[in-house]
Amino acid sequence: MHVYNTLSAKKELFQPLHDSKIGMYVCGPTVYDFAHLGHGRSAVSFDVIRRYLIYNGYNVNFVSNYTDIDDKMINRAEIMKISVKDLADRVIPEYAKDYASLGIMVPDVLPKATHHVEQMIELIRKLEKKGATYVLDDGVYFDISKFPEYGKLSKQDLDALKSGARVKTKESKRQFQDFVLWKFSKPGEPEWASPWGSGRPGWHIECSAMSREYLGDSFDIHGGGADLMFPHHECEIAQSECALDKPFAKYWLHNGFIQINNEKMSKSLGNFFLLRDVFAKYPPQAVRYLFLQTHYRSPIEFTDEILAQSKNSLMRLHDFMNRMKNHEPEIANGKQQDFDDFIASTQKNFEDAMDDDFETPQALAALFDFVKEVNRRMDAKNLTRDSQELAMTFLMRIDSVLCVLVSTQSDEVDSETTMLMEEREKARKNKDWKKSDELRDELLKRGIQLEDTPQGTTWKKI
Numbered sequence: 001m002h003v004y005n006t007l008s009a010k011k012e013l014f015q016p017l018h019d020s021k022i023g024m025y026v027c028g029p030t031v032y033d034f035a036h037l038g039h040g041r042s043a044v045s046f047d048v049i050r051r052y053l054i055y056n057g058y059n060v061n062f063v064s065n066y067t068d069i070d071d072k073m074i075n076r077a078e079i080m081k082i083s084v085k086d087l088a089d090r091v092i093p094e095y096a097k098d099y100a101s102l103g104i105m106v107p108d109v110l111p112k113a114t115h116h117v118e119q120m121i122e123l124i125r126k127l128e129k130k131g132a133t134y135v136l137d138d139g140v141y142f143d144i145s146k147f148p149e150y151g152k153l154s155k156q157d158l159d160a161l162k163s164g165a166r167v168k169t170k171e172s173k174r175q176f177q178d179f180v181l182w183k184f185s186k187p188g189e190p191e192w193a194s195p196w197g198s199g200r201p202g203w204h205i206e207c208s209a210m211s212r213e214y215l216g217d218s219f220d221i222h223g224g225g226a227d228l229m230f231p232h233h234e235c236e237i238a239q240s241e242c243a244l245d246k247p248f249a250k251y252w253l254h255n256g257f258i259q260i261n262n263e264k265m266s267k268s269l270g271n272f273f274l275l276r277d278v279f280a281k282y283p284p285q286a287v288r289y290l291f292l293q294t295h296y297r298s299p300i301e302f303t304d305e306i307l308a309q310s311k312n313s314l315m316r317l318h319d320f321m322n323r324m325k326n327h328e329p330e331i332a333n334g335k336q337q338d339f340d341d342f343i344a345s346t347q348k349n350f351e352d353a354m355d356d357d358f359e360t361p362q363a364l365a366a367l368f369d370f371v372k373e374v375n376r377r378m379d380a381k382n383l384t385r386d387s388q389e390l391a392m393t394f395l396m397r398i399d400s401v402l403c404v405l406v407s408t409q410s411d412e413v414d415s416e417t418t419m420l421m422e423e424r425e426k427a428r429k430n431k432d433w434k435k436s437d438e439l440r441d442e443l444l445k446r447g448i449q450l451e452d453t454p455q456g457t458t459w460k461k462i
Helices: 037-055 071-080 083-103 117-129 203-215 228-244 273-278 286-294 304-326 337-355 358-379 387-400 415-429 433-445
Strands: 002-005 010-012 021-026 059-064 134-137 138-144 179-184 200-202 219-223 249-255 258-260 448-452 456-461
Touching: 002 249, 010 286, 021 037, 021 203, 037 083, 037 249, 037 258, 037 286, 037 387, 059 203, 071 083, 083 273, 117 134, 117 138, 117 179, 117 200, 117 203, 117 228, 138 203, 138 249, 179 203, 179 228, 179 448, 200 219, 203 219, 203 228, 219 228, 273 286, 286 358, 286 433, 304 358, 304 387, 337 358, 337 387, 358 387, 358 448, 415 433, 415 448, 415 456, 433 448
Parallel strands: 021 059, 021 219, 219 249
Antiparallel strands: 002 010, 134 138, 138 179, 179 200, 448 456
């Protein structure tokens, strides 16, 4: 398996630090507002990577944090006239709900920044002993001159680097790129005691401390959105490697942006979409499928048309799975060597795609080739029961990675919809075709598609 390592700017053979155990840290959201498509794209990207590592037999310790203290948290809580903790307590469950809807596995550890301030202070003290910190009137700063490799992740010239988006430039800083480790508190802000005075941690030190707490000084994979490469991940590397004299993360993986009308989706441009709003129009699984259609490092151009296409492709897969589930083979049993070979070939195509830096578009192409062939065999009444069971087992193994084959939509409908379906069935029995068609159209508006068969009427959500 090869992965693209942002640190080396090339694909590398994946070799874990420990044979079968993998430590993986992915930067989570700052919980001052609900999750948007960008959050969902990153979460799905690393969920698939995690799932494929598990598929290959690795024991993955997956850690993803919540940043529940920073300037944005404080400003939003002030606007809402609630505490920062209350804001986090309101928003975090909504992230969990949205991520669950996308089929994302719950991390093994979900640390909150505010629960790890002691570990952050310990790391800052190590930097202090190395002579890599200095104190200004508003906080404790990291001196990047003490880490000559600063910039090695983002490959930027130090003279051209811009200060971090969350850090206002101070004239008194030694270097323009120096960043804050500990911010002294202002009246009314959350604060913790420290050797340098009451205050709160800087953004970058949070992830260094939390990843170290659960994965050790060095670990295998650090992931996040491409927007975090600089300054956040660059600063993590600098402070962690300077403090501990060890490599931080071996592989750095970054997912691409969501684009709206060829512009990066961002709140500053006002062109972002909350997941909950998208889910009101489209099934969450269709959103997951949309993300998988594009390689995780590439940008995604988001439009309603593309999402509608993803929904249709997903429905084709679900229709196929329902057909497989309900299919009664005319050949009761018997060995089909060519079919066994076809499964093996499909599995190889799937794994070759995923082994090439998690090429999910090619993995989906292999899946659809398989669907086409199995449909052909069912049409030709040339699929044994043994082969059907083998195919279902294979598909479930593939879906342990992709999580798109089994519909996550509830089979339940409200009482009014149930009543409409019953009325339509009565209309059909009474041969009242006009009323039957009217009720079919009404149900379609409610997202219920009917199919009349010789065995009766079936329905599905669309």
